Amino acid sequence: MLTGGLDHDQAGCGPVQSGDCPPGPPWSFRLAGARSVRPAVELYEADALLDVVSSTPVAPQLVRGARATAGASCQRVIAWGRLPAAGGGLAVEFRGGTIRRRAAPAAVIKITDWCWIAVADGRFDRVVVSSGARCLQHKLTGGRR
Numbered sequence: 001m002l003t004g005g006l007d008h009d010q011a012g013c014g015p016v017q018s019g020d021c022p023p024g025p026p027w028s029f030r031l032a033g034a035r036s037v038r039p040a041v042e043l044y045e046a047d048a049l050l051d052v053v054s055s056t057p058v059a060p061q062l063v064r065g066a067r068a069t070a071g072a073s074c075q076r077v078i079a080w081g082r083l084p085a086a087g088g089g090l091a092v093e094f095r096g097g098t099i100r101r102r103a104a105p106a107a108v109i110k111i112t113d114w115c116w117i118a119v120a121d122g123r124f125d126r127v128v129v130s131s132g133a134r135c136l137q138h139k140l141t142g143g144r145r
Contacts, residue, residue, distance in 0.1 A: 024119065026069055027078050029111060041115045043080055045069070053082065053115045060085060060114075066127045068140040077140055079127040080117040083110065090116060090131045094140075096124035 026046040033039045040054040043065075051065055066079040077094050084090065092106045106118035106127075118127075128137050 024076075026076075027067075027119070029117070031112065039112070041111055043117070051080065053080065055112070055114045057085065062090075062131060062134060063127065063129045063136050063138045066138045066140045068124065068142060074121050075123045076119065076121050077124050077127070078117060078119045079106070079129065079138065079140075080115070081129065083114055083116055084131045084134075090129065092116075092118040093128045094118075094120045094122065094124040095126050095128060096122070 027050075028044045028047075030042050030044075031039060032042050032052070038055050040052050042052050043050045045067065050067070053064060060082040062084065063079060063081040065081075066077065068075055068077045079092060079094070090108050092108050093103050094106055095101065095103045102122075102124075104120050104122060104124070106120045108116050108118050110116050124140060126137055126139050128135065130136070
Protein backbone atom coordinates (compact mmCIF):
# COMPACT_ATOMS: atom_id res chain seq x y z
CA MET A 1 0.00 0.00 0.00
CA LEU A 2 2.91 2.34 -0.56
CA THR A 3 0.86 4.46 -2.90
CA GLY A 4 0.41 8.15 -3.55
CA GLY A 5 -0.44 10.47 -0.68
CA LEU A 6 -3.65 12.40 -0.33
CA ASP A 7 -2.28 15.06 -2.65
CA HIS A 8 -1.49 12.34 -5.22
CA ASP A 9 2.29 12.59 -4.81
CA GLN A 10 4.13 9.30 -4.99
CA ALA A 11 5.25 8.36 -1.48
CA GLY A 12 6.81 5.03 -2.41
CA CYS A 13 10.05 4.25 -0.62
CA GLY A 14 11.66 7.59 -1.38
CA PRO A 15 11.88 8.89 2.19
CA VAL A 16 12.99 5.57 3.67
CA GLN A 17 16.61 5.76 4.79
CA SER A 18 17.52 2.09 5.28
CA GLY A 19 16.39 -1.34 4.18
CA ASP A 20 13.71 -2.28 1.70
CA CYS A 21 10.21 -0.89 1.63
CA PRO A 22 9.12 -1.44 5.22
CA PRO A 23 7.36 -2.68 7.16
CA GLY A 24 5.90 -5.66 5.29
CA PRO A 25 2.63 -7.52 5.77
CA PRO A 26 0.28 -6.84 7.46
CA TRP A 27 1.53 -3.25 7.84
CA SER A 28 2.03 -0.47 5.34
CA PHE A 29 2.40 3.29 5.37
CA ARG A 30 1.99 6.26 3.10
CA LEU A 31 3.00 9.89 3.17
CA ALA A 32 -0.01 12.20 3.13
CA GLY A 33 0.22 15.83 2.12
CA ALA A 34 3.87 15.66 1.10
CA ARG A 35 3.82 19.24 -0.21
CA SER A 36 1.73 20.70 2.61
CA VAL A 37 3.02 22.71 5.57
CA ARG A 38 2.41 19.74 7.90
CA PRO A 39 2.72 16.41 6.05
CA ALA A 40 1.87 13.20 7.89
CA VAL A 41 2.65 9.50 7.80
CA GLU A 42 -0.38 7.21 7.82
CA LEU A 43 0.25 3.74 9.26
CA TYR A 44 -2.06 0.88 8.24
CA GLU A 45 -2.62 -2.67 9.45
CA ALA A 46 -4.37 -4.92 6.95
CA ASP A 47 -5.66 -1.81 5.15
CA ALA A 48 -7.17 -0.37 8.36
CA LEU A 49 -5.78 2.98 9.54
CA LEU A 50 -3.83 2.57 12.81
CA ASP A 51 -2.29 5.99 13.36
CA VAL A 52 -1.42 9.28 11.73
CA VAL A 53 1.93 10.78 12.71
CA SER A 54 2.08 14.43 11.74
CA SER A 55 5.18 16.55 11.38
CA THR A 56 4.07 19.00 14.05
CA PRO A 57 6.71 19.81 16.67
CA VAL A 58 4.02 20.14 19.36
CA ALA A 59 4.01 17.31 21.94
CA PRO A 60 6.34 14.88 20.19
CA GLN A 61 5.96 11.28 21.34
CA LEU A 62 9.07 9.14 21.14
CA VAL A 63 6.83 6.03 21.04
CA ARG A 64 3.33 6.42 19.62
CA GLY A 65 2.35 2.78 19.45
CA ALA A 66 3.33 -0.87 19.26
CA ARG A 67 1.43 -3.85 17.88
CA ALA A 68 1.78 -7.60 17.59
CA THR A 69 0.09 -9.79 15.02
CA ALA A 70 0.09 -13.54 14.55
CA GLY A 71 0.30 -14.97 11.07
CA ALA A 72 0.11 -18.52 9.82
CA SER A 73 3.72 -19.28 10.68
CA CYS A 74 4.95 -16.67 13.16
CA GLN A 75 4.25 -13.55 15.15
CA ARG A 76 5.44 -10.13 13.98
CA VAL A 77 5.72 -6.94 15.97
CA ILE A 78 5.95 -3.27 15.02
CA ALA A 79 6.61 -0.08 16.95
CA TRP A 80 6.54 3.50 15.71
CA GLY A 81 6.93 7.03 16.93
CA ARG A 82 8.44 10.46 16.51
CA LEU A 83 12.16 11.01 16.10
CA PRO A 84 13.81 13.09 18.82
CA ALA A 85 13.96 16.79 17.95
CA ALA A 86 17.58 17.11 19.02
CA GLY A 87 18.62 14.59 16.37
CA GLY A 88 19.98 12.16 18.95
CA GLY A 89 20.29 8.45 18.33
CA LEU A 90 17.38 6.10 18.80
CA ALA A 91 17.54 2.46 19.96
CA VAL A 92 14.60 0.05 19.80
CA GLU A 93 14.48 -3.36 21.47
CA PHE A 94 11.56 -5.79 21.58
CA ARG A 95 11.30 -7.84 24.76
CA GLY A 96 9.20 -10.76 25.92
CA GLY A 97 8.73 -13.32 28.64
CA THR A 98 8.71 -13.23 32.40
CA ILE A 99 10.50 -16.44 33.35
CA ARG A 100 12.42 -17.05 30.14
CA ARG A 101 13.19 -13.50 29.10
CA ARG A 102 14.30 -12.66 25.62
CA ALA A 103 15.21 -9.46 23.82
CA ALA A 104 15.84 -8.56 20.21
CA PRO A 105 17.29 -5.24 19.09
CA ALA A 106 15.44 -3.89 16.06
CA ALA A 107 16.72 -1.78 13.21
CA VAL A 108 15.16 1.67 13.33
CA ILE A 109 13.85 2.69 9.93
CA LYS A 110 13.62 6.43 9.45
CA ILE A 111 10.57 7.01 7.25
CA THR A 112 10.77 10.82 7.29
CA ASP A 113 12.67 13.47 9.23
CA TRP A 114 10.16 13.13 12.06
CA CYS A 115 8.89 9.52 12.01
CA TRP A 116 10.42 6.06 12.57
CA ILE A 117 9.25 2.44 12.60
CA ALA A 118 10.85 -0.82 13.73
CA VAL A 119 9.66 -4.34 12.89
CA ALA A 120 10.73 -7.77 14.16
CA ASP A 121 9.65 -11.39 13.94
CA GLY A 122 8.99 -13.27 17.18
CA ARG A 123 6.84 -13.38 20.29
CA PHE A 124 7.29 -10.21 22.32
CA ASP A 125 5.04 -8.32 24.71
CA ARG A 126 6.75 -4.93 24.98
CA VAL A 127 9.14 -2.55 23.28
CA VAL A 128 11.82 -0.42 24.91
CA VAL A 129 12.82 2.75 23.09
CA SER A 130 15.73 4.87 24.24
CA SER A 131 17.18 8.15 23.06
CA GLY A 132 19.83 9.93 25.08
CA ALA A 133 18.74 9.90 28.74
CA ARG A 134 15.14 8.97 27.85
CA CYS A 135 14.09 5.33 28.03
CA LEU A 136 10.45 4.42 27.47
CA GLN A 137 8.71 1.08 27.66
CA HIS A 138 5.48 0.45 25.78
CA LYS A 139 3.22 -2.63 25.86
CA LEU A 140 2.36 -4.27 22.57
CA THR A 141 -1.33 -4.56 21.79
CA GLY A 142 -2.85 -7.36 19.73
CA GLY A 143 -3.33 -6.81 16.06
CA ARG A 144 -5.54 -8.27 13.38
CA ARG A 145 -5.11 -11.89 12.31
